Amino acid sequence: MNSKIAKKFNKKAEELSMALLKEQLSDNEAQKVTKKSVVKTEYAASAKGNYAITMSTKGMKSVLKRMSKTTDLDCISLEDVKSYCDQLGRS
Numbered sequence: 898m899n900s901k902i903a904k905k906f907n908k909k910a911e912e913l914s915m916a917l918l919k920e921q922l923s924d925n926e927a928q929k930v931t932k933k934s935v936v937k938t939e940y941a942a943s944a945k946g947n948y949a950i951t952m953s954t955k956g957m958k959s960v961l962k963r964m965s966k967t968t969d970l971d972c973i974s975l976e977d978v979k980s981y982c983d984q985l986g987r988s
Contacts, residue, residue, distance in 0.1 A: 905970060910958040911935065916975050917952050943986075951982050960987075 919927040939953040949956035
């Protein structure tokens, strides 16, 4: 992956992880969410081992990489990510 594509993935991952976090908080707390308040890496256990949760930037980036194999990165929305994670059983 070259640097141009990596920057696109990083930007989209930050954007979607912030949106996912804001969705789960109340309105007052959601207004306080910034890029710095999003966790870079947070792990969860599964039967196969540990994985980065989708709410963290690293977890969102890994989900986007997998999804970009079948769809264009610009076309991926938060709803697409949620449905993908539900299919895999990720949080």
